[in-house]
Amino acid sequence: MNQVYRHVDTYLFSKSVDTGAKYLKVEKPKNSKSFCVMLDEGEEIIDEFEGATFCWRSHIETFDDNSQGSKKKTQPSQKKSYIITFNKQHREIVIGKYLKHVIEEGRAIEFKNKKQKIYCNDRMPSWWACYNSMWKHINFEHPATFDTLAMDPKKKAEIIDDLIALTNGKDYYSKVGKAWKRGYLLYGPPGTGKSTMIAAIANYLNYDIYDLELTSVKDNLELKKLLMEITSKSIIVIEDIDCSVDLTGKRKKAKKNKKKDDSDSDSDSDSDSDSDSDYEGKKKLTLSGLLNFIDGIWSACGEERIIIFTTNHVDKLDPALIRRGRMDMHIEMSYCRYEAFKVLAKNYLGIDTHPLFQEIQPLLEEVNLSPCDVAETLILKNTSGGIEICLNNLILALKDSKEKAIQEAREKEKQDSEEKPKKNKKLKKIYGRFKKLFR
Numbered sequence: 335m336n337q338v339y340r341h342v343d344t345y346l347f348s349k350s351v352d353t354g355a356k357y358l359k360v361e362k363p364k365n366s367k368s369f370c371v372m373l374d375e376g377e378e379i380i381d382e383f384e385g386a387t388f389c390w391r392s393h394i395e396t397f398d399d400n401s402q403g404s405k406k407k408t409q410p411s412q413k414k415s416y417i418i419t420f421n422k423q424h425r426e427i428v429i430g431k432y433l434k435h436v437i438e439e440g441r442a443i444e445f446k447n448k449k450q451k452i453y454c455n456d457r458m459p460s461w462w463a464c465y466n467s468m469w470k471h472i473n474f475e476h477p478a479t480f481d482t483l484a485m486d487p488k489k490k491a492e493i494i495d496d497l498i499a500l501t502n503g504k505d506y507y508s509k510v511g512k513a514w515k516r517g518y519l520l521y522g523p524p525g526t527g528k529s530t531m532i533a534a535i536a537n538y539l540n541y542d543i544y545d546l547e548l549t550s551v552k553d554n555l556e557l558k559k560l561l562m563e564i565t566s567k568s569i570i571v572i573e574d575i576d577c578s579v580d581l582t583g584k585r586k587k588a589k590k591n592k593k594k595d596d597s598d599s600d601s602d603s604d605s606d607s608d609s610d611s612d613y614e615g616k617k618k619l620t621l622s623g624l625l626n627f628i629d630g631i632w633s634a635c636g637e638e639r640i641i642i643f644t645t646n647h648v649d650k651l652d653p654a655l656i657r658r659g660r661m662d663m664h665i666e667m668s669y670c671r672y673e674a675f676k677v678l679a680k681n682y683l684g685i686d687t688h689p690l691f692q693e694i695q696p697l698l699e700e701v702n703l704s705p706c707d708v709a710e711t712l713i714l715k716n717t718s719g720g721i722e723i724c725l726n727n728l729i730l731a732l733k734d735s736k737e738k739a740i741q742e743a744r745e746k747e748k749q750d751s752e753e754k755p756k757k758n759k760k761l762k763k764i765y766g767r768f769k770k771l772f773r
């Protein structure tokens with residue numbers, strides 16, 4: 335009920351700001367942690383909805399507990415409420431739509447104004463226990479947005495559409511019987527913007543981030559407890575999942591021992607628990623624990639959640655961990671190509687075009703330079719003639735990389751050609767032996 339009251343307060347506050355009302359005051363009610371916006375006794379706010387007019391008035395009732403004959407004198411207590419008046423003919427609108435609208439609007443305004451936070455589960459010092467939470471947090475103030483993120487615009491638009499579908503998907507998810515959450519796998523070489531993408535998603539949705547450090551998690555039970563403390567409308571991030579804990583190697587070992595070949599992906603996930611149980615005793619945080627964390631029964635104990643894994647080595651991950659349904663969208667963060675470069679040039683140098691772009695474009699298509707390396711060359715180091723210097727620095731870096739790549743390719747070719755006669759000699763030897771055997 336308190337929460338509903340808070341949403342109404344927020345809504346009325348926003349209305350009073352719109353109408354420039356002066357009589358609002360901010361108070362901290364007794365026994366409450368948060369501040370509340372109150373109308374003074376008898377003050378009014380007029381609101382309109384679907385052609386009907388509503389008048390909100392604050393009402394304060396005072397209770398004098400001393401009248402009960404108690405010896406101990408106490409301060410009179412106050413109960414605040416709102417009285418809403420409207421024409422009788424609008425009764426249906428009020429009950430059917432208006433009150434719901436007020437609460438939803440209030441909730442949305444609160445969500446928009448809330449300070450984003452980033453949580454982490456690093457090992458807590460003993461005194462932390464008094465906070466009764468397994469997560470530490472600070473305010474999240476990362477400047478990355480989808481506008482500053484350099485990547486193929488089509489891919490970017492696809493991701494934004496997917497996020498919008500998630501946030502509007504309450505009814506859809508309940509209709510299809512799926513937990514209201516989405517998993518994204520971000521993979522690609524270092525410096526291609528995986529962490530930047532997470533910050534951009536968080537800022538776009540105004541979600542909190544829970545940065546889950548798997549190496550600090552003692553066992554599956556602790557993972558479950560961490561999950562239970564994560565709020566709705568949040569992003570759970572596991573960075574560098576391939577290096578977090580050895581969830582893959584041991585499973586593969588266990589799999590090798592299995593006689594049955596689990597080929598289809600569903601039976602693959604079912605076999606997770608079987609294979610894990612082989613070494614469950616030795617290893618406390620297991621792959622099956624993590625799989626349950628992502629989409630087990632407990633994972634549905636919150637709504638509107640996003641789970642993001644990042645990795646530089648997608649091929650090292652267990653297929654069960656990243657199969658569709660767990661990681662719904664696989665997003666490759668790639669080297670900087672021309673379209674992505676244009677975003678960086680706009681952000682860093684404030685330009686949409688430049689004659690030097692003609693030279694840069696073909697180089698970017700054939701050289702693998704990460705957006706991080708490109709961005710480094712574009713940072714303006716002085717103001718006079720800076721843009722041209724930056725672009726020339728980029729051209730130099732690209733040419734340098736191209737030269738190195740050609741050099742490496744030549745060396746590899748040389749190595750291969752040296753190894754080829756050796757390999758042929760070996761093959762001839764084996765072939766000779768076979769010939770002898772079958773003679």
Ligand SMILES: Nc1ncnc2c1ncn2[C@@H]1O[C@H](COP(=O)(O)OP(=O)(O)OP(=O)(O)O)[C@@H](O)[C@H]1O
Nearest residue numbers: 482483484523524525526527528529530705706709
């Ligand atoms: N796609 C991008 N768009 C804009 N800036 C980028 C992009 N990629 C990298 N950067 C810049 O490079 C820096 C490093 O990028 P980021 O940490 O996001 O890369 P990463 O892929 O997560 O790297 P790693 O795999 O090493 O963790 C960022 O601070 C950002 O300034």
